[in-house]
Amino acid sequence: MSDLNTAMIEKYRNSFLHEVEANVEEGEWVKMCMQCGVCSGSCPLGNAWEHPPQEIFMMIRAGKRDDVLSSDAMWMCTSCYNCIARCPRGLPITHIMHGLAHYAKRLGLAPKNQPTAKFAQLFWDNLMKKGRVNELKLGLSLYFMNGFGEGIKTALKMKNIGLGMLKTKRMSPAEAFGGHGVKDISGLHKMIKKAQELEDARIGQSAK
Amino acid sequence: MAKHEYSFYPGCSSQKGASSSNYLTSVETMCEELDIQLNHIPDWNCCSASIGYAGGGELPRLALSARNIALSEEHNAGQEIVATCAACWLATRETSERLAEDESLMAEANQALAEAGLKLKNETPIKHMVEVLIEDIGYDTIGEKVKKPLEGIKIAGYVGCQTNRPFGIHGESFENPQYLDKLVETLGADPVKNYDKKVQCCGGALAFSEPDKSQEMIKGIIEAAYDGGADMIVTPCPVCQMNVEVYQDHINEKFGTKFKMPVVYYSTLMSVAFGRSAKDAALDGQVIPAKKLEEIAK
Structure with a gap:
């Protein structure tokens, strides 16, 4: 606890x-x-x-x-x-x-292991890296969120959907290397850190 | 100079190689025809959509959208913000309203923004592209631009959730909004009357985390379109579009259905009706091809 x-x-x-x-x-x-x-x-x-x-x-x-x-x-x-x-x-x-x-x-x-709780955290972590969501990495991390074995199974099941998205250029393998992001990522990180500190302080205060 | 000018927030999914890049292509075509100039908000960030809440508390999430509004006020001063993604619009407008109502949150948001050298005035109206079309452009002007009416095509107007609730479009009801049907009619096509699942949820982000529950809802959305005799579904939302289009094979496998229903954006329909090419309308972005539109766009 x-x-x-x-x-x-x-x-x-x-x-x-x-x-x-x-x-x-x-x-x-x-x-x-x-x-x-x-x-x-x-x-x-x-x-x-x-x-x-x-x-x-x-x-x-x-x-x-x-x-x-x-x-x-x-x-x-x-x-x-x-x-x-x-x-x-x-x-x-x-x-x-x-x-x-x-x-x-x-x-x-x-x-623990609530799928949406896990996915929602993955989403936040993903967007925090570069300031914008990387859909390719988010998708892959979702498939593998319950371990490697199940990840492979899910990836196979989703293969045709992935191919359809690739063919229509609505998914890009290039996103695996870097990908889109904001330029002022350090400013964004500092802003979020400050917002988290202020919120933590407010909630911490309430516990006293 | 363009007749209408806006500060544009395109959103993550519209980027090159992302799931609704086809939406942006058709929006750009549509805007060219309607003399709308979209000035991108420089260095915009993700709004954290409706699923960022596990990791992001209230203030960090509000700060994300506050940064976008502040950037817009600094670089595109005096221009209304327009979003094409339902979640982007909702998060940005929600942020603007909540910060306007709560002085202490506003002060904290500005404290956080100061770390990135920004300041929020929060004086900018936040619109969805659909509001621009209906309120600023109008059905009549849209109708005048139609060069190739979409005659003989029956279309189910799937409004979905977040373009409709909690803000919705002024003058429309939450339960049975009419604007998408009116737009379909304006373009010369035939809207499905009394489309049962017009405002039904597709599962949103839970299509990823709870696929079985979501696909059951998606099945209903497609089934009702077939029941209404639809040739295709049209939607204003990138999540709706993807969820309803790409899982049809899985649904067919699971339920023994034979769905093959194209799902397009309003901007796809408009680009085709305005006489633009299949490429400009982003018909090549359909996982399930919209053949009837391809024939017209030829």
Whole structure:
């Protein structure tokens, strides 16, 4: 268990809702949920959620901290924004789900081997290298994210899709060597480092 | 001088050798015909799309889009920002709105930007190319440019998610937006009426991490197009385009279907209808060829 997690448990012993409000992106909206269930019914992957959004909101208020943060529910969000468009109370549900997923990851509570959690991290790491996404490397790292053996199997299964993309020049082997990127990469890295420090400080402050 | 000028944010997937490079080609052709000049934002970066949240917290992600807006305000001052990618548009506009609402986040974003020698004023409207077409150019002007009407082609207008929600196009409903159908009609083609899956999710980035769940949704999108008698699907979103086009063989294998449905961009249709060549319309970028458009573009 991470130190930050221990500190947060200590600090917010009596209210997981307060913890979410203080530390999760758009978390201050959670208390506005009126449990109508439109979000859960509108979610294209609704049946794949261990706990649909409406339930997550109630669980937060009920203090079910571990059940929420270690759930793979939020990682089922496809970012379709149906829930946001339909929520009668105007909750930015998509963003709250992203925020919860990020917070769970930050505390080391996100489920291990959750495919979207892994892919989402690969995506971030990929774009951070050069400031722009390298689709070829991202695709390959995705195929091999569960080890070499499975990677080869996936790569074979995807072979024809890859060939189609190559033929239409929508994929380029040249991207394996360098590839696109921003010129001021050092400025971008310094900017992100600063943003991370400011955010870490804000969340660290809240644990005290 | 061009009649319309914008600060353009092309996005990662539109780059040379990337998955929607064909989108950019057809957009450039379309813009030439409509006298729209796109001034690229110099040294733009990835917006982190809708899947950057595992590694990127709120502020780092907002900083990415803030950098693009700041660069635009510095180099393309006074020009509205236009994005062609749904995720680019959404992330940039979301950033602009959230920073406008929250002074402390805005201050922190500028603290981060200062490390790269930039400053955000956040005074720039963020538009999707579809808004430019509908609001700044208009159906009538588009119709006047049509040299080769797309007669006899039936097209399912697949709007998808992120061009439609949460911001959407002014005056359109989230549940049944009409603009893509109107555009299809303007170009002389025949829109599929009551296309069931017009705003259905294709899985987005989860097509990579949850392929089975996503392909089930994609199957529905294609099936409904066939049910409506469509010859092809048109979409404004690069993720929709790729997801719906390239997995059809896998879906056929899994479900015993016989899908072979071309999926094109609105800019592909427009380039062909405006009389441009197959190459200019990027028809060579179709993994599933759009034969009916090829015939017209000959």
